[in-house]
Amino acid sequence: MLLQSERGSWRGGLRHRSHCSSPKIASPDSVTPVVRSISSTSSETESGSDDESFSVVTREGAKKEVACDSKVVYEFGGPVGVTALMFGFPILMSYMFICLALHQGRLPNPLELEFWQHGIPAITPTARATAIYLMFTLFQYITAATLPGIKVLGLPVPSLGGKQLEYLCNGVATWYFDLVLVAVLHNTGVFPITAVVDEIGPIMSVAMIWAIIVTIATYIVGCVSGRTHRMSGSVPYDIFMGAVLNPRIGNVDLKMWSEIRIPWKILFFISLSAAVKDHEINVARRYEAGLSPEIWSLFGGLIRMNAIQTSAPLLFMLLAHCLYVNACMKGEECIPTTWDIFYEKWGYMLIFWNLAGVPFSYCYSTLYLLNRSVANDPVEHTRFFMTVLFVILLAAYYVWDTANSQKNRFRMQQRAWK
DSSP states (O other): OOOSSSOGGGGGGOOTTTTSOOOOOOGGGGOOGGGGGGOOOGGGSSSHHHHHHHHHHHHHHHHHHHHTTTOOOOOOTTHHHHHHHHHHHHHHHHHHHHHHHHHTTTTOOOOOOHHHHHHHHHOOOOOHHHHHHHHHHHHHHHHHHOOOOOEEEOOBHHHHHHHOOOEEEOHHHHHHHHHHHHHHHHTTTTSSSHHHTHHHHHHHHHHHHHHHHHHHHHHHHHHTTTTSSOOSSOHHHHHHHOOSOOOEEEEEEEHHHHTTHHHHHHEEEEEEEHHHHHHHHHHHHHHTTHHHHHHHETTTTTTEOOOOOOOOOHHHHHHHHHHHHHHHTTTGGGGGGGGGHOOOSHHHHHHHIIIIIIITTTTTTHHHHHHHHHOOOOOOHHHHHHHHHHHHHHHHHHHHHHHHHHHHHHHHHHHHOO
């Protein structure tokens, strides 16, 4: 589900079927410019004999890939293991959040009834939380379907006879549109961004419930429509791993959309909400202490604004999440060739963790820092230490982002993408 996809790309072969070869499926005649399709290399088109040889390998390779794709190998402990995971993930996330919200990160005994009696109200869904999450999700779908962006063809899909699906990659447009809209809504008071962290527990519960609903609905629709793929025959296992490979509504690929647009943007907005909340708390404390807010004068006094009072550790988390989201959006055209999109089906594993698990578990450090601030016991470090951390973060991001760009270009050269 990450930009660089730890599971790797199709080029590396099937993960648990390494005995199967990975020949190209597209024919030499399918060459098109730019990032629109996979084309043959120059060595494959130098002569007629090369073309003929390539065509034979392609047909045989396609048969092998379909044969490999039809085999099912149990992972994650099979039906028993995935059933435990499907029940365990929501319980674990609820437990971890209650530990953060009510126990300052300590880990009380989860078997004590009192723990849940005090904790359940903190994660009970509310009408406001439901509206925030579902409206955000709907808005992300609308922008994904309508805003301009480049169109990229994915890898040939063996089960579709080598067909390459088209992906509209408009992540950059939606990302900056989101930022502008959030700024307008917050500054006009229509929707203060701090509402996100104020309702974080209920929103998390809504996200988990919605993810389960989407999982079941996708499985049923896939079975009823006959679009199932690589089924094991075990209902729990097929629900977990997924029934459909390339679910779409209109021109939006739901699998890629849910992996890029939902989790990382929610994670960033949680951090942004916490940073603004911390700023407001610190400004209020200055007023209570009889101190006037510090004013920043910018551009020779043309712009005057209250100094940012957010703690350095929270600003660090905000910058880290902002950089990652920005990288995902600007590199979205790299996603269609990753393992998640090409091979993994859209089931509980991807649906739950993208719609709920990733954004509401990766934010623990942010929530911990904010809770410490609310308790008037903020995490503090020296200016020198924080400066070093920021420099390391920016340097590491540069290396990571540059390496991923070079890796993707290398993959494209291997497949002769122009």
